[in-house]
Amino acid sequence: xxxxxxxxxxxxxxxxxxxxxxxxxxxxxxxxxxxxxxxxxxxxxxxxxxxxxxxxxxxxxxxxxxxxxxxxxxxxxxxxxxxxxxxxxxxxxxxxxxxxxxxxxxxxxxxxxxxxxxxxxxxxxxxxxxxxxxxxxxxxxxxxxxxxxxxxxxxxxxxxxxxxxxxxxxxxxxxxxxxxxxxxxxxxxxxxxxxxxxxxxxxxxxxxxxxxxxxxxxxxxxxxxxxxxxxxxxxxxxxxxxxxxxxxxxxxxxxxxxxxxxxxxxxxxxxxxxxxxxxxxxxxxxxxxxxxxxxxxxxxxxxxxxxxxxxxxxxxxxxxxxxxxxxxxxxxxxxxxxxxxxxxxxxxxxxxxxxxxxxxxxxxxxxxxxxxxxxxxxxxxxxxxxxx
Amino acid sequence: xxxxxxxxxxxxxxxxxxxxxxxxxxxxxxxxxxxxxxxxxxxxxxxxxxxxxxxxxxxxxxxxxxxxxxxxxxxxxxxxxxxxxxxxxxxxxxxxxxxxxxxxxxxxxxxxxxxxxxxxxxxxxxxxxxxxxxxxxxxxxxxx
Numbered sequence: 391x392x393x394x395x396x397x398x399x400x401x402x403x404x405x406x407x408x409x410x411x412x413x414x415x416x417x418x419x420x421x422x423x424x425x426x427x428x429x430x431x432x433x434x435x436x437x438x439x440x441x442x443x444x445x446x447x448x449x450x451x452x453x454x455x456x457x458x459x460x461x462x463x464x465x466x467x468x469x470x471x472x473x474x475x476x477x478x479x480x481x482x483x484x485x486x487x488x489x490x491x492x493x494x495x496x497x498x499x500x501x502x503x504x505x506x507x508x509x510x511x512x513x514x515x516x517x518x519x520x521x522x523x524x525x526x527x528x529x530x531x532x533x534x535x536x537x538x539x540x541x542x543x544x545x546x547x548x549x550x551x552x553x554x555x556x557x558x559x560x561x562x563x564x565x566x567x568x569x570x571x572x573x574x575x576x577x578x579x580x581x582x583x584x585x586x587x588x589x590x591x592x593x594x595x596x597x598x599x600x601x602x603x604x605x606x607x608x609x610x611x612x613x614x615x616x617x618x619x620x621x622x623x624x625x626x627x628x629x630x631x632x633x634x635x636x637x638x639x640x641x642x643x644x645x646x647x648x649x650x651x652x653x654x655x656x657x658x659x660x661x662x663x664x665x666x667x668x669x670x671x672x673x674x675x676x677x678x679x680x681x682x683x684x685x686x687x688x689x690x691x692x693x694x695x696x697x698x699x700x701x702x703x704x705x706x707x708x709x710x711x712x713x714x715x716x717x718x719x720x721x722x723x724x725x726x727x728x729x730x731x732x733x734x735x736x737x738x739x740x741x742x743x744x745x746x747x748x749x750x751x752x753x754x755x756x757x758x759x760x761x762x763x764x765x766x767x768x769x770x771x772x773x774x775x776x777x778x
Numbered sequence: 779x780x781x782x783x784x785x786x787x788x789x790x791x792x793x794x795x796x797x798x799x800x801x802x803x804x805x806x807x808x809x810x811x812x813x814x815x816x817x818x819x820x821x822x823x824x825x826x827x828x829x830x831x832x833x834x835x836x837x838x839x840x841x842x843x844x845x846x847x848x849x850x851x852x853x854x855x856x857x858x859x860x861x862x863x864x865x866x867x868x869x870x871x872x873x874x875x876x877x878x879x880x881x882x883x884x885x886x887x888x889x890x891x892x893x894x895x896x897x898x899x900x901x902x903x904x905x906x907x908x909x910x911x912x913x914x915x916x917x918x919x920x921x922x
Contacts, residue, residue: 510864522801523829526793527887527916528859528866533874536857544855544899594858594873641876642828642883647855 394487395619395626396776397494398427398612399738404571404726407504408606412448413458416500419608419731420459423496427612427622431460434612435492438482439468440475440499441730444514447505455498472765473679475499476609476733477772481632483613493615494622499735500608501728511604519767520640532601532680533593534641534767539682540595541647546697550595553681554581555703557588557599557723560678563710564724566750569735571605571726600681605726609734611741625745630758631664631775633657639769648697652771653690653762660760661692664775668692671714671775672756673743675736677764678721687762688716691773710753718743718751733763733772744778793916795865802832805844810915813907817882818842828882847884850902850922851877856888875919877903889918896921 400422402408408415416439424431437459439452448454456466471478476499483495503511519529542548561576580588581599588599619626633656638644644651661667668691676687688699693714702708708716719725719739722732740759742748761774787799788807806829809816817828821841825834828847833840856875866872873888884905888897902922909915 517797520829521797522789524885526796527874527885528794528862528869528872529874530859530861530863533857533859537855537874537876540857540899541855591858591860593860596857640829640885642885644883647876 391488392616394484394629395614395616395623396611396629396737396741397614397619397623397626398423398429399610399741400424400426401569401609401731401735401738402607403569404605404607404728404735406571406605408502412446412451412500412502413454415502415606415608416455416498417459419500419610419734420496420498423610423612429494429612429622433494433622434461434464434496435494436464436486437461437466437496437498438479439466440470440479440497440733441501442472442475443468443470444517445501445503445505445511445729461496471770471772473677473727473729474733474763474765474770474772475730476611477737477761477763477774478634478770480611480613480629480733480737480774481634481772484629484632487613487615493618495613497611497613497734498608499610499731499733501730502606503604503728504606508604523640523642530593531767532596535680535682536593536596537641538647538686539680542682542685543595545648546700548685548700550581551578552700552703553600553685554578556678556681556684557581559703559709560717560721560723563718563751564720567720567725570720570724571603572720572724596680596682602679602722602727605728607726607728607731607735609731609738611734611737625778627741627744628777629774630666630777631660631662633659633663633773635659635771637768639766649686649690650764650768650771652768653687653764653773656771656773657691657762660773660775664777666758666775670758671760672758673718673740673753674714674716674760674762675719675739676716676721676762677732678717678723679727679764681723683764684717684721691760691762710751715753718753733761736761736763737774740776744776791915794869794910794912794914796914803830806830807915809844809846810907810917815847815884815905815907815917816844817847819845826881828884847879847905849879850904851879851884853897853899853901853903853919854878854883855899856897858894873897877905877919887916887918889920892920
């Protein structure tokens, strides 16, 4: 089987309130990826548009974007799996290319969360869970992940300080990322001082500083067949492994609360397809929508044994200079989390790392990179492995 | 003129804000009205479902009977919310939680009268029906 490559990546700056429309936002990530790949719009044979649609006023944005981005009359369609939409878009593009249906496909993720108020946004996020049986209790994303945090602490002795260390790391690198929404430093003292905003309670045991920031943003990944990649691109990054999994939306249907089964299953598939293991990963982007999510990712991806994720952050093993650098672009915590754009932004970071074009956050000579992108509260899991 | 057919919207009564009005599991509300929390069991294979469902994916059939949730479960985890989503602002603070009954689990809230200091992962709790100030019905967990 021939290979499939990523030949261009781009993203907008992630911002608190984008001063433009969704089609203009999508253009920003698309423009950067197209310039990166040195393509014209005629070269793109199809586009896959990814977001969580309940934030959009525009119905069926795919058709609107295709026209605005100059991608008529090529086909376009929509892919949605909450926060992992654009990783699912990558999976879709891989299948389109590998099937021979198209040679070059653009995966465009976007979210303009500021189209609606913060309270409305929280209500919609609660409805990313089971609206029949759980949402009537007043559920929200932070509270669900907080339940995982509580269970992890009870089972493994993980502490609030361990979680704060993950936030401190994210902020260390967020300051170096000129696309990040949050570029200030964060210290342990910020998360422990009762009067500090970062220490404010959200959903116990999680604090303000444990939660990622809502943001508006877009991302774009250009996927190509091996033949086209050889023509268009000097440094193609190859898709080595793709994994995807689902579980019960209702927590009552689950058995594991110290990790995410979808991440374990998706990583098992991706490692198998790529023919590599956790020790082969040189740089990783994980879905740190909350600090506990990164802790669980360490364990679910096999970077640490279950319960030992805290040792990785305590020893700074996941810093840029460590054996397994994780989220050296600031992660969702500092870079921001525009739902549909997040997976594409994570992929962009790994592609730039593997091309050794990551600037101040470049890790030393990485060969293999991994993206872990989760939709909902561990409802959808995507793990993708890339090599140069 | 033909008479408008009345729809069975009992499920609108579930929780502070219900997002569902039509479901084949509407009898769940009748059980709540009687003070009981009920799940469903497939008459063909015996599989139990909580929350209840009308259809068994194992048998590809819809032969369900109701059973009542009794006894106590173990507290798997919980979180106290300081902010609520739209429609729930008047309820905060409140704690959501999960109880493990062995054969099934129940997701809900912890009763407001349970002292925060007493709540710990692993503790036995039971599920009781609760009538909210706005007349809606839900269920909460209290010490077993």
